[in-house]
Amino acid sequence: MTMNYEEDEILRISHLKFIGKALSVFTHELNNHLAVLKESAGLLEDTLRFQQAGTGYDLDGSLNIIQSIENQIFKATRLCKNFNGFGHRMDNPLSAFSVNEALEELLALLIRPASQKKVGFEKDFQKDIPLAYNDPSRLQFLIFCLIEESLKSIENGSIILKTEYSEGLITIRISREGDFTETEKKDICSHNIAGRVAEQLGGSIYEETEGEGVNIMLPLSVTGEASNPELY
Amino acid sequence: MDKKKGIKVLLVDDEVDFVDTLAQRLRMRELLVDTVYDGEQALSFIKKVEPDVIVLDLKMPGLHGIEVFREIKSLSPQIQVIILTGHGTEKDEEEARRLGGFDFLRKPADIDLLVAKIREAYWEKIERVMTAAAFAEGGDFDTAQRIMRKEE
Numbered sequence: 092m093t094m095n096y097e098e099d100e101i102l103r104i105s106h107l108k109f110i111g112k113a114l115s116v117f118t119h120e121l122n123n124h125l126a127v128l129k130e131s132a133g134l135l136e137d138t139l140r141f142q143q144a145g146t147g148y149d150l151d152g153s154l155n156i157i158q159s160i161e162n163q164i165f166k167a168t169r170l171c172k173n174f175n176g177f178g179h180r181m182d183n184p185l186s187a188f189s190v191n192e193a194l195e196e197l198l199a200l201l202i203r204p205a206s207q208k209k210v211g212f213e214k215d216f217q218k219d220i221p222l223a224y225n226d227p228s229r230l231q232f233l234i235f236c237l238i239e240e241s242l243k244s245i246e247n248g249s250i251i252l253k254t255e256y257s258e259g260l261i262t263i264r265i266s267r268e269g270d271f272t273e274t275e276k277k278d279i280c281s282h283n284i285a286g287r288v289a290e291q292l293g294g295s296i297y298e299e300t301e302g303e304g305v306n307i308m309l310p311l312s313v314t315g316e317a318s319n320p321e322l323y
Numbered sequence: 324m325d326k327k328k329g330i331k332v333l334l335v336d337d338e339v340d341f342v343d344t345l346a347q348r349l350r351m352r353e354l355l356v357d358t359v360y361d362g363e364q365a366l367s368f369i370k371k372v373e374p375d376v377i378v379l380d381l382k383m384p385g386l387h388g389i390e391v392f393r394e395i396k397s398l399s400p401q402i403q404v405i406i407l408t409g410h411g412t413e414k415d416e417e418e419a420r421r422l423g424g425f426d427f428l429r430k431p432a433d434i435d436l437l438v439a440k441i442r443e444a445y446w447e448k449i450e451r452v453m454t455a456a457a458f459a460e461g462g463d464f465d466t467a468q469r470i471m472r473k474e475e
Contacts, residue, residue, distance in 0.1 A: 115410075119382075119409060119410050122409040122410070122430065122431075123338050123341065123409060123430070125431060126338070126341050126409060126430040126431040127338065127340045127341045127344065129431035130341060130344040130345050130348060130431065130434075131340075131344050133344075133348055133434055134344050134347055134348050137348055137351050141351065159340070159344075163340065203382075206337075206384045207382060207383070207384055207385075207387075208384075209384050209385055
């Protein structure tokens with residue numbers, strides 16, 4: 092596939108926007124964790140000061156606060172680990188990876204923007220999918236584009252992600268349920284970047300039934316070779 | 324209706340752990356604090372109980388904080404609003420100030436600063452109500468009556 096300069100530039104800018112948005116969500120989440128930690132530490136300090144002032148000794152209360160601090164640190168650590176994995180997806184353009192794990196990483200970054208529209212995610216992942224040999228970061232970019240496009244036209248609903256493996260092909264299906272806010276059930280495949288990225292992955296993308304969902308067919312190389320090596 | 328004396332504060336934030344912990348700290352400082360977790364809950368709440376000061380987040384599920392702010396001002400203009408957000412843009416800050424926001428703070432905020440701002444906001448509200456009452460004697464009776472009734 093050949094792309095002209097303009098298309099290439101649009102794709103490059105879109106990818107940068109994707110990374111920028113991912114960073115923005117990550118820092119937002121991290122800042123929230125830090126804000127909770129600051130308030131929890133402050134509450135512990137308040138509690139100890141009040142105890143010193145003679146209001147009684149509340150060991151259980153103090154231990155509960157310490158436990159909530161530990162829980163918050165655990166959540167923040169999980170967030171960092173997830174984002175670290177997301178960042179390292181870009182280390183190599185081609186690698187063997189779990190499609191389900193790559194999707195999980197991406198969803199962690201999309202939960203907040205989706206929740207602002209009261210949209211949740213449902214996952215229906217096939218568990219025994221073999222590793223794909225492809226570009227995981229590019230796949231995350233593609234799914235991000237499609238989900239972002241979906242979020243423009245629904246609220247109060249859910250986005251369902253399904254993965255399946257059959258005869259050397261991994262299929263990722265994205266479907267939507269909820270209140271459609273724009274031009275009824277907008278065709279999310281119309282996103283001009285998504286089709287190009289799917290081609291770069293050596294796959295294809297098509298609408299299942301009008302507005303209902305989108306299927307991404309991703310060829311899986313079991314030989315360890317790139318699915319579409321001439322692109323790289 | 325809460326008959327206790329003190330500054331009535333409503334915290335509006337979808338970060339449950341954050342808002343619940345902050346509420347405990349503010350209560351320890353003798354503020355009367357209620358919490359809700361999105362803008363729609365906040366609007367329902369103030370139709371039943373009118374707080375003196377609302378501490379409002381911007382990014383929440385459903386209604387954006389700025390939309391909630393507009394609704395608050397149309398329902399009860401005398402309620403003071405302090406924005407407390409982790410990620411407000413300059414445009415949000417400008418809009419919040421244009422709408423009459425008392426202050427715009429970033430998370431995590433220092434508790435003493437936040438309490439000071441809440442108290443300042445409360446006293447400004449009282450001053451406005453008193454001014455309106457005094458003004459009522461001089462002329463615009465209807466406006467002052469409306470404000471005083473809300474205050475009761």
